[in-house]
Structures are given as structure tokens and as C-alpha cells.
Amino acid sequence: MNCWKTVNFHKRYGIERLFFMSSLTMISCFxxxxxxxxxxxxxxxxxxxxFFLLLLSILIIYPLHKxxxxxxxxxxxxxxxxxxxIVFNIFPVFHIQVKEPIGKGLFLLTLMTPFxxxxxLLLCLCFQYTHYVHYCLILFAYHTGICFPDFLRMKNLWKTPKTCYVEENEDGFEILINNIH
Incomplete structure (x- = not known):
């Protein structure tokens, strides 16, 4: 397999910019x-x-997302x-990395599943518990902000060959294609 494209998230976006854009996405969504x-x-x-349940839900969403x-x-x-x-000396971040290349479809499914x-679930809860629709919207916006890096990864995979493979590394991922015809 040959490398078709390398996406270095740390170099391209940086942790501060990702955090800012995620926060902006969260606020805009709400x-x-x-x-x-x-x-x-x-x-x-x-x-x-x-309200305590809302705060507890905010704490639970990130680990559930991962x-x-x-x-x-x-x-x-x-x-x-x-x-x-630990990022910014206060935020615990859980990293998941597949050690071998996986297909584009599986990688996209992995990125989309939490969202x-x-x-x-949160949108269904809006209709089920209408008195707490504002809580559900806060959680929905918060989760959309958490999903922002996943959306960026999906955007980077959008125009790649359908049969490509994705291999993650410490800084991002590589898009691999098989040159055997």
C-alpha cells in the first residue's frame, strides 16, 4: 500500500485552535x-x-462519546x-488509536457512531421531556462541540478513494491506497 495523503492534526489545526473551534461550534449550535x-x-x-442531573450528564457525555x-x-x-x-492541566482526554489500517467505511462509521x-437520544428526549428541552439542547450543543474534531476527520476523508484504508498515528492519520490492479 502507498500513502495517498497524510493528515497531521497537530500541525494543521493545533490543540488550541481545535478547542476554540469546538467551543464556537457548541455555542453556535445552541x-x-x-x-x-x-x-x-x-x-x-x-x-x-x-440541574444536578444536567451537570452529571455533562461529565458523562465525553466518556460515553469515547x-x-x-x-x-x-x-x-x-x-x-x-x-x-491531561490537556490545559485540567481536561482529561482519552485517546483511541487503531494500530493497523482499517477501511474508510469502518473509519467513517467509527467517527459517526457517537454523534x-x-x-x-437527546433529540428524542426533547420530545419525551418537553419541560427539560433546554437541558437537552445544552447537552446536544455540548456534544456537537465534542464531535467537531470527528467532523474535521470526516471532511478530510470526504474526497478520498472509496477503497482506501486509514492508518492512525500520534499526530493524525494517513490515507493508504492499494496499487495492485
């Missing part, structure tokens, strides 16, 4: 969705009960490298 969704549920009065990345890779457990890192499952 501002964009709050007015239309709360006006849709205008007949219901919003409640601020269970665990859901592992879901499509469950059959490859022995080929996955996992480790923790689809958690966001779908």
Missing part, C-alpha cells in the same frame, strides 16, 4: 437551535429541576491502543 425548538414547545413551561467510538471496533479490541492525557447515537 444559539441556532434554542429559539426554534423552544418556540415549538412554547406551550410547555421550562423547568429548572434536576466508548461509542469503540463500538464499531469491538471485534478489533486487541489492535486498539488506548491512553489518557448519531447520543444526538439522536
Amino acid at each position: 444559539l441556532f437551535l434554542y429559539v426554534p425548538i423552544t418556540s415549538y414547545f412554547a406551550k410547555n413551561e421550562l423547568s429548572d429541576d434536576y 466508548l461509542l467510538h469503540l463500538l464499531p471496533l469491538i471485534s478489533m479490541q486487541d489492535k486498539i491502543k488506548k491512553h489518557w492525557e 448519531i447515537i447520543i444526538s439522536g
